[in-house]
Amino acid sequence: MANYTAADIKALRESTGAGMLDVKKALDEADGDQAKATDILRVKGQKGVSKREGRTTENGLVAASAGDGVGTLVELLCETDFVAKSAKFGDLADAVLKVAVSSGAADAESLLVATGEDGKTVKELLDDANATIGEKIEIKRVARVEAPVVAAYLHKTSPDLPAQIGVLVGASGSEQTARDVAMHVAAFSPTVLHRDDVDEETVANERRVAEATAREEGKPEQALQRIIEGRVNGYFKENVLHDQPFAKEPKKTVAKVADEAGVQIVNFVRFKVGV
Missing domain, CATH: 3.30.479.20 (Elongation factor Ts, dimerisation domain)
Structure with missing residues (x-):
């Protein structure tokens, strides 16, 4: 009969974070000795460290x-x-x-x-x-x-x-x-943080996409520039902290709220x- 209790299992799991089955095996091998069981878990665990290198951490x-x-x-x-x-x-x-x-x-x-x-x-x-x-x-x-x-x-x-x-x-x-x-x-x-922090290539690509989308939608030529600028500004409002509508006061930008607060x-x- 194993020389340990359910309380011993619980204590070892809490102190090591190891799984139930591993804890029971370690206590069996250590004849219920908590310190020895902890060492057994560490030794066995260290052997498996390299095997876990390829696992995904999500x-x-x-x-x-x-x-x-x-x-x-x-x-x-x-x-x-x-x-x-x-x-x-x-x-x-x-x-x-x-x-x-x-x-x-x-x-x-x-x-x-x-x-x-x-x-x-x-x-x-x-x-x-x-x-x-x-x-x-x-x-x-x-x-x-x-x-x-x-x-x-x-x-x-x-x-x-x-x-x-x-x-x-x-x-x-x-x-x-x-x-x-x-x-x-x-x-x-x-x-x-700022619009200037968005790299030029990203802005240029947003302009290209905006223009291509507008033309695909059949927008009139004379309105293209205004539409492109509007959509690029929309990108800034989504990604640039200063340009975003502030969560607590959506009618103001983050920059405006910060400025008013000094x-x-x-x-x-x-x-x-x-x-």
Whole structure:
């Protein structure tokens, strides 16, 4: 008879994040000893790390931190939503974010080699988690924003999952306005801050498509230029943060709202899990 209880199984699952079957096998092999079972899970898990390299990570969460004029955003991915919403994965994300903040890492490569207070690199933390949880876990993106005021906003697309969208907005002026803009960015997903940030090739292509579409629709020649400009402006309103109708006051653009509040938006970053 196995020398462990249902409570032991539950405790080991919570501490390692491993699956039920793996936990039972480890406890059987360790004769119920929690510490030995944990080591068994880690050893077996490490052997499988290379096998998981080719797996797809489409779930996960976004973690954010902002304060003292600096904001950090980290996207941590895993294979299943079951793991994404687990406490073990959430704790791992918190640990990774803490190292990202303390190290000042601004990209995934820099963060992986950064070291936490326990002396472990983030890559070692991920390898340990890969081993015990049994899924491929990776950092997809990291962003760092510096400005007089940095607002962070996290949004859940499902109540059962952790935050799937994270935004940082760097600005000068009102912190509340910056946060309102961050919430707007989460909802409307602009791609650039200013019109000038849209590359010339993209604008030229939008003009070509607009003209071809107008001609296909049989629009009169004398109206073509006006129609083309209108459709290109429509592209800007959809993709440029300053040109978008503000979420809380759709009759005003984001630029207008910021100007009235005495706020200058410096930059922004938006992550959505798996996108």
